[in-house]
Amino acid sequence: MSNADKFKQMSKGLDLAQAIFEADRCLLCHDAPCSEGCPADTRPADFIRKLRLKNITGAIRTIKENNILGGACGVLCPTARLCEEKCSAVFKSENRPEGADRPIQIGKIQRFLIEHAWQTGFKVFDEKPALRPEKVAVVGSGPAGLSCAAELAKDGFSVTVFEARPEPGGVLRYGVVSYRFDMNFFEHELNDIKELGVEFQCNSPIEGKEGAEKLLKDGFSAVFLAPGLWAAASLKPDAAGIDGLFSSVDYLAALRDGRFEEVEAKIKGKTVAVIGGGSVAMDCIMSAAKLEPKDVYLVYRRSYLQMPAESDELIEAQEEGVHFLLLNQPVDYVTDKSQRLKGLKLARTRLGAPDASGRRKPELIEGSQWILDSDVVIEAIGNQAPEDSTDWYPHVAVTDKKLIKADPNTGKTSVDGIFAGGDIVRGPALVVTAVADGKVAARAIREYLGN
Numbered sequence: 001m002s003n004a005d006k007f008k009q010m011s012k013g014l015d016l017a018q019a020i021f022e023a024d025r026c027l028l029c030h031d032a033p034c035s036e037g038c039p040a041d042t043r044p045a046d047f048i049r050k051l052r053l054k055n056i057t058g059a060i061r062t063i064k065e066n067n068i069l070g071g072a073c074g075v076l077c078p079t080a081r082l083c084e085e086k087c088s089a090v091f092k093s094e095n096r097p098e099g100a101d102r103p104i105q106i107g108k109i110q111r112f113l114i115e116h117a118w119q120t121g122f123k124v125f126d127e128k129p130a131l132r133p134e135k136v137a138v139v140g141s142g143p144a145g146l147s148c149a150a151e152l153a154k155d156g157f158s159v160t161v162f163e164a165r166p167e168p169g170g171v172l173r174y175g176v177v178s179y180r181f182d183m184n185f186f187e188h189e190l191n192d193i194k195e196l197g198v199e200f201q202c203n204s205p206i207e208g209k210e211g212a213e214k215l216l217k218d219g220f221s222a223v224f225l226a227p228g229l230w231a232a233a234s235l236k237p238d239a240a241g242i243d244g245l246f247s248s249v250d251y252l253a254a255l256r257d258g259r260f261e262e263v264e265a266k267i268k269g270k271t272v273a274v275i276g277g278g279s280v281a282m283d284c285i286m287s288a289a290k291l292e293p294k295d296v297y298l299v300y301r302r303s304y305l306q307m308p309a310e311s312d313e314l315i316e317a318q319e320e321g322v323h324f325l326l327l328n329q330p331v332d333y334v335t336d337k338s339q340r341l342k343g344l345k346l347a348r349t350r351l352g353a354p355d356a357s358g359r360r361k362p363e364l365i366e367g368s369q370w371i372l373d374s375d376v377v378i379e380a381i382g383n384q385a386p387e388d389s390t391d392w393y394p395h396v397a398v399t400d401k402k403l404i405k406a407d408p409n410t411g412k413t414s415v416d417g418i419f420a421g422g423d424i425v426r427g428p429a430l431v432v433t434a435v436a437d438g439k440v441a442a443r444a445i446r447e448y449l450g451n
């Protein structure tokens, strides 16, 4: 199989029989703990109950009416710590009866139902709402922007999404690796949103002094800011010119652009080190592992238990043969005269007292520095707001990390008429929390504009 093929398509989902088999295991809990576990209120207990009663269109309707990105969430949500974590089908006892030992596969059922709607041509929103005169601008077409835009379009507002990049989708298109989430799938979901009447203006960054407030002057009655976090944090900002050093943002975007040969030429037969312990680091590691490297190392300054990545991602990486270099803090890069990367200088750490995040802080062990020979290093140590991000919303209050301060119950910012949500408010989070923020802000915008 060529490398391009390895990246082309995500794995197949459940079929109808498998989805019904899984729904039949559901205990139809009256208190529906799974539904409480969904940040976007996708209501798994309701759609699983409908599927169990063979009301398939009703089940699809429940998902799409509550979460316009129900397909994306079905594929990408870390369900093991959301809805499925709460599922009562896991009987928490050592003597678990047969079939009560694992949660209902809620994410997989959700994905099946949405794909089934696309395959059968079932449309949830076939009636057009009464049009309202107000126009709303959404800045950024990631999950937060898409969710807010869809909710407002369903209410009849005319919504324009401004997107800096050539195509809509944010991280869904330019971040997550394609074998986990492919474009064919996303285009269907995007189409559901376009059919609601949302207008997209791509290659249209909002910029310049007071760009966001200018939208209000240009005839938009409200603005929702959802630009996400697109600046990669770096170990050494002055190291950018090193040949062999990549940020996770650039590396993953190259794969999403289909530049497999270019990336493969850098990785095949080489020693690759990925710095970071979160899900983005896992995408970098697992994709590099598919490109026939000599070795792949994961370098993380805390221990295994503190790693923010999902447990199934960590297990997959171990099964793939990734070497985990834990309790090691990268301190510098080693290069030759022509700035070609030769190694990663590391210092060993030990865990001290908990820091502000509640996790035990890594402390450097004096005299423990050593060099890991590496040809390629990918930094996946967090995404942040670009340095100049606040230039285009200078009056919107932000934190010291340049995250926008917004009311969690409404998405309202310090500027009247400007709302915000998604990663630019929360810091790096999830698709489903971005969807939730879009819904919250849409509700508040509706109230702001007089219902």
Ligand SMILES: Cc1cc2nc3c(=O)[nH]c(=O)nc-3n(C[C@H](O)[C@H](O)[C@H](O)COP(=O)(O)OP(=O)(O)OC[C@H]3O[C@@H](n4cnc5c(N)ncnc54)[C@H](O)[C@@H]3O)c2cc1C
Binding pocket: 076, 077, 078, 139, 140, 141, 142, 143, 144, 145, 162, 163, 164, 165, 168, 169, 170, 171, 172, 175, 176, 177, 204, 205, 206, 207, 226, 227, 228, 229, 230, 252, 279, 280, 283, 383, 392, 421, 422, 423, 424, 428, 429, 430, 431, 432, 434
């Ligand atoms: C590699 C990677 C893998 C991930 N995997 C998962 C996963 O498996 N599951 C999960 O739940 N979450 C995952 N996440 C996190 C999740 O994707 C994000 O939390 C989510 O996309 C945030 O949505 P958002 O709408 O706030 O921003 P984004 O998705 O970042 O979208 C913001 C959009 O705004 C645009 N924009 C920025 N500035 C401007 C401007 N000035 N004018 C116009 N447009 C602008 C950007 O180009 C972008 O398209 C992952 C993140 C990354 C980086």
Ligand code: SF4
Binding pocket: 025, 026, 027, 028, 029, 032, 033, 034, 035, 044, 045, 048, 086, 087, 088, 089, 104, 106
């Ligand atoms: S918690 Fe689990 S068993 Fe109960 S309704 Fe939800 S999916 Fe079904």
